[in-house]
Amino acid sequence: xxxxxxxxxxxxxxxxxxxxxxxxxxxxxxxxxxxxxxxxxxxxxxxxxxxxxxxxxxxxxxxxxxxxxxxxxxxxxxxxxxxxxxxxxxxxxxxxxxxxxxxxxxxxxxxxxxxxxxxxxxxxxxxxxxxxxxxxxxxxxxxxxxxxxxxxxxxxxxxxxxxxxxxxxxxxxxxxxxxxxxxxxxxxxxxxxxxxxxxxxxxxxxxxxxxxxxxxxxxxxxxxxxx
Amino acid sequence: xxxxxxxxxxxxxxxxxxxxxxxxxxxxxxxxxxxxxxxxxxxxxxxxxxxxxxxxxxxxxxxxxxxxxxxxxxxxxxxxxxxxxxxxxxxxxxxxxxxxxxxxxxxxxxxxxxxxxxxxxxxxxxxxxxxxxxxxxxxxxxxxxxxxxxxxxxxxxxxxxxxxxxxxxxxxxxxxxxxxxxxxxxxxxxxxxxxxxxxxxxxxxxxxxxxxxxxxxxxxxxxxxxx
Numbered sequence: 001x002x003x004x005x006x007x008x009x010x011x012x013x014x015x016x017x018x019x020x021x022x023x024x025x026x027x028x029x030x031x032x033x034x035x036x037x038x039x040x041x042x043x044x045x046x047x048x049x050x051x052x053x054x055x056x057x058x059x060x061x062x063x064x065x066x067x068x069x070x071x072x073x074x075x076x077x078x079x080x081x082x083x084x085x086x087x088x089x090x091x092x093x094x095x096x097x098x099x100x101x102x103x104x105x106x107x108x109x110x111x112x113x114x115x116x117x118x119x120x121x122x123x124x125x126x127x128x129x130x131x132x133x134x135x136x137x138x139x140x141x142x143x144x145x146x147x148x149x150x151x152x153x154x155x156x157x158x159x160x161x162x163x164x165x166x167x168x169x170x171x172x173x174x175x176x177x178x179x180x181x182x183x184x185x186x187x188x189x190x191x192x193x194x195x196x197x198x199x200x201x202x203x204x205x206x207x208x209x210x211x212x213x214x215x216x217x218x219x220x221x222x223x224x225x226x227x
Numbered sequence: 228x229x230x231x232x233x234x235x236x237x238x239x240x241x242x243x244x245x246x247x248x249x250x251x252x253x254x255x256x257x258x259x260x261x262x263x264x265x266x267x268x269x270x271x272x273x274x275x276x277x278x279x280x281x282x283x284x285x286x287x288x289x290x291x292x293x294x295x296x297x298x299x300x301x302x303x304x305x306x307x308x309x310x311x312x313x314x315x316x317x318x319x320x321x322x323x324x325x326x327x328x329x330x331x332x333x334x335x336x337x338x339x340x341x342x343x344x345x346x347x348x349x350x351x352x353x354x355x356x357x358x359x360x361x362x363x364x365x366x367x368x369x370x371x372x373x374x375x376x377x378x379x380x381x382x383x384x385x386x387x388x389x390x391x392x393x394x395x396x397x398x399x400x401x402x403x404x405x406x407x408x409x410x411x412x413x414x415x416x417x418x419x420x421x422x423x424x425x426x427x428x429x430x431x432x433x434x435x436x437x438x439x440x441x442x443x444x445x446x447x448x449x450x451x452x453x454x
């Protein structure tokens with residue numbers, strides 16, 4: 001149960017129907033689903049609530065990439081929490097005082113898990129984020145959120161994050177599949193969950209794709225643990 | 228015409244009605260309005276479209292604080308552009324390649340103005356953002372977006388931004404009123420627009436408050452130009 005499916009509707013489909021169909025077809029095999037801002041703004045909180053009502057998943061993550069003052073991030077999280085979302089992603093780079101500290105209090109009050117993003121892996125991330133990665137990890141370490149986000153395509157960053165953050169902060173890793181990492185790579189480097197999007201959602205049979213990804217994760221983890 | 232009104236509905240009101248009433252009461256005296264993520268996720272793109280249909284303003288800015296890969300920021304901007312929004316705010320922090328460069332292309336195609344945030348002024352901004360401020364300005368300078376966001380509460384950052392970015396990038400400054408800056412402070416430091424929220428939207432007579440802010444801006448600018 002280390003798989004989270006990213007529900008990102010492609011252009012040109014009805015985002016509501018697409019999401020409901022996809023959740024129903026993947027069933028309860030993944031540990032969680034992740035919804036993003038494009039879907040959320042298209043369907044609004046009411047639509048998102050209806051979509052998530054068919055989700056049997058323990059983790060229902062809103063990948064809002066929050067990056068604002070605490071008051072605004074809290075307002076967004078309050079709105080989103082009404083939909084059945086139980087985890088929200090925010091950026092470490094906005095810092096703690098007047099930002100992530102306030103959001104953490106709001107999350108605690110609402111029973112929403114806070115997940116803080118420490119690094120991204122697109123080329124532009126090397127301009128600002130990568131050089132201050134240790135400081136971003138420092139923000140996360142001091143904040144002690146439920147989880148963090150580190151890219152599957154940079155296993156060395158996951159290893160560094162795991163060592164620096166200890167065992168108490170979950171690591172969620174996107175970038176598996178279309179962005180280049182293979183299922184299990186991030187788990188072997190120390191991640192708790194892998195976030196997989198197009199490899200599953202664009203497959204002809206998403207349910208079968210879920211099974212294949214879970215099998216590939218198991219095989220890869222067994223191999224790296226054994227090595 | 229250097230005033231942009233931030234439409235942030237308080238907790239406990241109907242965000243749709245509140246926004247429509249406010250736009251109607253402030254009329255066409257401000258240069259623009261700015262809507263945020265809390266309103267957008269509550270009403271969705273359809274609701275936002277109806278709200279903005281009553282706006283006579285030249286600038287209709289979506290303060291999405293975008294901070295994602297280019298593909299996702301583009302998807303969000305495509306959705307938002309359907310509402311009548313004609314400018315979108317993104318973070319410089321995510322860098323250019325695979326992020327802001329792609330978003331800029333999308334904005335150009337859609338006829339949406341790109342506004343890139345260079346610095347915030349809450350205490351947590353001193354942890355990561357302030358130490359890399361010059362690099363964030365560098366991202367903006369190379370990207371050449373329509374505008375940038377720098378805080379009214381830090382006039383020295385506006386002066387530095389204006390000097391570094393030149394005259395071709397507009398500077399929009401939030402933080403006037405509730406956050407501590409006075410109307411005209413940011414304009415005197417080199418900003419093109421001041422973004423004012425609660426000072427107007429929580430006033431008993433928002434229309435009168437708009438007139439008072441514009442008058443205060445004029446007086447302050449005349450005084451600083453004369454000094």
